[in-house]
Amino acid sequence: MTILNGISRRDQYLALLSLLLIVTGVCICLGEMILRGEEPRRAIVTLEMIYNHDYLKPTLHGVPYYNKPPLFNWILVGVHSLFGHLDNWALRTPSIIAYFLTGAGIFEVCKRYINTRVAVLASLFYLTNPTLLFFGTVLSGELDLLYSLVVATQIIIIFIFHEKKKLLPLFVFSYMFMAFGLMLKGAPSILFQGLTLLIVFFNSSTWKSLFSWQHFTGLVTGGTILFLYFFSYSNDGGDGMTYFLNLFQEASKKSILEAKGWEFFTHFLSFPFAQLIEFLPWSLLLLFAVRNKKRAPFRQNKLVWFSVLFIAINILPYWLSPGTKTRYHYMFIPYGMIVLAYLYDQFSNIPLRYALWLIFTLAVGRLAYSLFIIPYQVENLNTEIKYLEIADDLLQKTEGKELRFGGIPDTILLNNPVALLTGQSKEVYIPPEIPYSVALKLMRNKGQPFVYDFPFQKGVFYLCEKEDILKMNPEIIKEYPGWFGQEVVLCKFH
Structure with missing residues (x-):
C-alpha cells in the first residue's frame, strides 16, 4: 500500500481494520438514538423552512430565529431533498461525513508536512478521541462536528499559504471559510480568524502583511458573503440588524462578559484539567514532551509548532468563559492530535503497533457501544x-x-x-x-x-x-x- 509507505504491512492492516470498525460502529446505529440536546431544534428550523418555502429567513415555532445563521439548515434541506425525509439518521449524516472528512484531512496534511506514521496516528487519534467517538458522533444532529471541519479548514489554509508565501489565497480563502463558519455558528469564527492571523504573522515577523492589499481583498471577500446574506434577509422583510446583533449576544452569553465571580474562578482553575481529560487517552503523550531533553520539542516541525500556537492563542477565550461546553472545543482536537502524534513518533521508544492496538480497542469499544449500550440507553431515556x-x-x-x-x-x-x-x-x-x-x-x-x-x-x-x-x-x-x-x-x- 504505497499510501502508507514507512509502515509495516502488519501495522497497515491493523490501522485499516481499526478504521473499518470505527466507520461501522459510528454508522450502524445512526438513527437509533432519540434526538437529544440541540438536535431536534436543528430539525424544527429546517422543516419550517421546507413547510413555509422560505429558505432565507429561519423561524422557530413561526417566530424569527436569530440564534444561528441558516447554513446548517440549508445543508439539511439538501439532505431532505436527497432522501425525501429528515429522519434521525438523515439529520445526523452531514456531521458524520464532516467527522470522517476531518480525519482524512488530518492524514493528508500530516503526510505532506511531517511523515506517514504521524499522519496515520494523528488521524486515528482524532477518530478515536472518546469525546467524539462516544458522544459527538452519537448526537451528531448538532452542528459542532461540521463547524469543527470548517474552522480546521479555515486555519490550515492560513498555514499552507503562509508557508508558500502566497498572501492573496491565504487571505481570500481563509476569510471565505470564516464567513462560512459565521453562517454556521456565528461570531466565534471572527475570533479564530483574527487571533490566528495575529499569532502567525507576528511569530514570523511579517506583521506588515496584515496591512497589505491582499489582506484587504480577503476582508472584502468574507464581508461580501456576509453582506449578501444579511442584505437579502433584510430586503425580504427580515430584521437583519436584530439578527446580526443577536449573533454577538449569543456569543457573549457564554463568555467572560456574562461570568460571575465564583463561577469564573472555578472554571478558570478546572479548565486545563478538563481539557486533559477531554483528550484522554492521547493527552498522556504530553509526558514525552516533559521528559524530552531537547529544547522546544514542538518547534522542530513547522506544522506542529503552528498547531501549538493555534491552540494556545485561540483557547484563551474559552478558558475565560465559564459558559463554554465541551462540544464548543471540537476544533482544537484535530490540531491537538497532530501535536500528540508527533510526540509519540519522535520522542517515544514505544513501537507503533502498541498505539494501533489501543486504537483498535477503542474502535471495538465503539462497535460494542452501538450494538449493546445505545439500545439500552434508548429504552431508559x-x-x-x-x-x-x-x-x-x-x-x-x-x-x-x-x-x-x-x-x-x-x-x-x-x-x-x-x-x-x-x-x-x-x-x-x-x-x-x-x-x-x-x-x-x-x-x-x-x-x-x-x-x-x-x-x-x-x-x-x-x-x-x-x-x-x-x-x-x-x-x-x-x-x-x-x-x-x-x-x-x-x-x-x-
Missing part, C-alpha cells in the same frame, strides 16, 4: 420518552385539528458591545420554552409547523403553561406533568 408520549397523546386528543402553543413571552435586550458601538440596541421577544422533541414529533406527524401564538385565539387547541391561563377560564382538556418546572395543559378558548 425516561424524560425523552415521556415527552414523546405526551406528543402522541396530543395528536390523539386533537384528532388532526390545528394545535398551537402559547403563553407570555420573555423579553431580551440586545445590549452587547456591538449593539452599543452601532447604537442599535434592540428587544427580542422569546416564546415560552417547550421541549423540542415534543414540537418535532407534532410537526413530523401533522406535516406543518407547530407555531407559537399569543394572544390566544378562539376555537384553537393550545398547549401552554397552566399559570399563564389561570385567569382566562379556557376549557382545559388535559393536564400534563410539567417540564422546566412548569405544569402544562392542553386547552381551548371559546
